[in-house]
Amino acid sequence: MKRLLKVEEFFMFLFGIYLFSLLPYAWWWFLALLLTPDIGMLGYLLGNKAGAFTYNLFHHKGIALVIYIIGAYISEPILQLIGIILFSHAAMDRVFGYGLKYDKGFKFTHLGEIGK
Numbered sequence: 001m002k003r004l005l006k007v008e009e010f011f012m013f014l015f016g017i018y019l020f021s022l023l024p025y026a027w028w029w030f031l032a033l034l035l036t037p038d039i040g041m042l043g044y045l046l047g048n049k050a051g052a053f054t055y056n057l058f059h060h061k062g063i064a065l066v067i068y069i070i071g072a073y074i075s076e077p078i079l080q081l082i083g084i085i086l087f088s089h090a091a092m093d094r095v096f097g098y099g100l101k102y103d104k105g106f107k108f109t110h111l112g113e114i115g116k
Contacts, residue, residue: 009094016088037089052101
């Protein structure tokens with residue numbers, strides 16, 4: 001089952017690339033911005049609870065989709081870009097086994113414990 005989930009996330013990542021291709025930005029923007037959602041890890045400087053909250057905020061695909069849809073609705077490419085980057089990054093992370101975090105610590109995710 002874990003392999004199937006990773007394959008599904010990989011195809012979501014590819015979908016994010018496709019959506020990006022519809023925007024008026026050069027390809028290097030996708031590569032340059034792809035890791036920016038990891039800024040959410042800075043919350044761990046304030047403890048596990050704050051870290052889990054900020055990490056999950058920047059890695060929640062539902063939030064990413066809402067931002068993208070609002071951007072599409074009001075024809076604002078920058079909001080679409082933000083949504084696509086958040087969505088694609090979250091999918092990429094899940095391919096590598098990094099899921100949404102629990103308050104116990106960084107390595108405890110909805111996909112299981114990292115490193116096991």
